[in-house]
Amino acid sequence: MLQDEDSQADVEVTWQDQQNINSFAKMNNRMSDLEDEYEEKKKERDYLEDLEQELELADEDEPIRYKIGDSFIHMSLESAQERIVSDKDGIVGEIEIIKTEIDQLQTEMDALKKILYGRFGKSINLEK
Structure with missing residues (x-):
C-alpha cells in the first residue's frame, strides 16, 4: 500500500501534463472572474427591478x-x-x-480534472 502512494508521488510531469495544468489554472481564474461578473449583473438586474416597482408609484x-x-x-416617467x-x-x-x-x-474544467486526477491521483489538488 505504501509503495502505491510512493509511485504516485514519483509520477513524472510531462510537457503535456504541464500544459493541461496551465490550461486548468487559466480556466479557473476565468471562472472566478465570470462568477464575480455574474453576481454584479444579478445585483444590477435586481436594482433595476426595484427601480421599476418604485416608478410605478x-x-x-x-x-x-x-x-x-x-x-x-x-x-418623463414613461420614458424612464x-x-x-x-x-x-x-x-x-x-x-x-x-x-x-x-x-x-465548467464542462472543459471537468474534462481536464478527469485527465489530471487520472494521471496524478491525490498528488494534485484541483478544487477551490
Missing part, C-alpha cells in the same frame, strides 16, 4: 432623474420606465451569456 407630472454613466438626465425595461432586458441577456460561458467552462 411616481407622479406622472414630475420629471424623473435617470442616471446614465456618471450624469443624471431628466426624462421604457429605459428601465430596455436596460433590464440588456442585463438579462448579458446574464444569460455569462451563465452559458460559465457552464461551458
Whole structure:
C-alpha cells in the first residue's frame, strides 16, 4: 500500500501534463472572474427591478432623474420606465451569456480534472 502512494508521488510531469495544468489554472481564474461578473449583473438586474416597482408609484407630472454613466438626465416617467425595461432586458441577456460561458467552462474544467486526477491521483489538488 505504501509503495502505491510512493509511485504516485514519483509520477513524472510531462510537457503535456504541464500544459493541461496551465490550461486548468487559466480556466479557473476565468471562472472566478465570470462568477464575480455574474453576481454584479444579478445585483444590477435586481436594482433595476426595484427601480421599476418604485416608478410605478411616481407622479406622472414630475420629471424623473435617470442616471446614465456618471450624469443624471431628466426624462418623463414613461420614458424612464421604457429605459428601465430596455436596460433590464440588456442585463438579462448579458446574464444569460455569462451563465452559458460559465457552464461551458465548467464542462472543459471537468474534462481536464478527469485527465489530471487520472494521471496524478491525490498528488494534485484541483478544487477551490
